[in-house]
Amino acid sequence: MGKTDKAVLDVLLDRYGRTFAGEAGIKLSDHPKPLYQLLVLAMLLSARISAEVAVAAAKELFAAGYSTPKAMREASWQDRVDALGRGHYRRYDERTATMLGDGADLLIDRWKGDLRKLRDEAKGDDRRVAALLMEFPGIGPTGADIFLREAQAVWPQVAPHLDQRVLDGAGKLGLPRQARPLASLAHSNDELARLSAALVRVSRSKRTVDEVKSAAR
Template identity: 30%
Template sequence: MPPKKKQTNGSSHEQPTKSEQIAQPKEEPKEAPPSNESKHVKANGASKKRKSPPSSSDEPRKARRSARGIPSTPVDPIKLLNYLLSPSSLDLCRPKDEIEDLKNRGSNIRTYSTSTFTPFEELVCALILSRPIGHMLGLRSIRTIFNPPYEFTTSKKIHEAGFEGVRKALDAARTQHRQKTAEELVGMASMVVKDPEMDEDDLGMSGLRDACEKSVETEREMLGTSTKGLGKTGLDIFGRRVQGVWEEWYPFIDERTAKAVERLGLPGDAGKLREMMEEHWGKLEVKDVEGKGEEQRRKAFVRILERAVGADLEGNIESIKAEAA
């Protein structure tokens, strides 16, 4: 996947993004406004929105505005961290669509919320989630392509499926931007398969790591320049997850996640959140967090971030705080 010549500096310069929910599409939906973790801010001079006439949909909007006015619940940080680390918080941090899918297909299916992914799989997820689609559609797309009958978990499988095969899987996911996402996934996989210096089964991406000498800045630059469609948002999503196994990336919190963490009442600064967790490590319930020693600390850190941003995307920040209290 990486270029044969090492690049030494620079990083993606896309603008920071925001997120919002979108409705589930029917059939092949029309392009919706960017959402999930990838909504770009328009430049100055964009046209103003016209005021919509009153309608029956006004009532739900009023309800949401009043709900946001409810006073925030103060929570002891140790209780909050333990609740986020526990299985009890999970359903508040993922779409109801995923909960229903688990009921229908069984708990053994792989999901972005609970499964352990290889660094290559995390890169596939980051590319999908950086598309301008909603949280529900992004996670459904990941469940669809990583589970039977598709199981596109390696570059070789994606390359062999080709555009038509990957597009078929995305059609099954009933997501948006299927053509572009399929093109980008196949393009990424094809670069790895066709590069004689890369091992198509190198799911840990050690070839990239060796080429970059495990420099975070260089790895971000190489991934950004060699993977079409993977901009700043995608690199941030990848970094947030991969730091659990790539210790050089730890601690890292992207801007989008930092806001969610702060809304919960925790430090949005990566160093300060790490210090808080290390200071109270003996009080944290981490028995079901994978790894030992420093790896377990990193993976607990990642879980806190994932639960925080998931709860924010699902509009459940206050519910998390209320349950933790």
């Protein structure tokens, strides 16, 4: 790693390197409950709504006790709508409440409520994992990428998962735009997930790109 890349990486991780799961209060580990919470968050982040609102809605759902597929399925549709509303997730609250219930049903019925079984069915191949994730209501290619770039912190089988949005952010900062060279800058899968989140945030704003470049000089 060159001095310039290291300086940019240090600034990125220091200022923007918190995962979206971390923001939502998810203590990510390779266990069913936090993995399900990450799936819920990925679905919420997939909508045309701000990341801040999606994170707030996830927090409200979890605070209401809907942190497992069983609890989500047993919650009434109105309970889910109300929790989403408290997070100001209002434009999509009714449709999303339905999708959350249907998704919980699918996870329980097909994978016994455990996303590790989905991963194992896909034999740890990130493209196959993504295809299975997209069977959940509300999870398309964007949602699958969100899930995988965060899950790679605890699922080494799918790492590195660096989607186009991450690579675009890297290119704007002069970092490698190819997955393997970019992944080699991180010292662990956890750091890779943090780097991915930071690059997604940076990719949204030229002002942020300029800030990081200036601080890294």
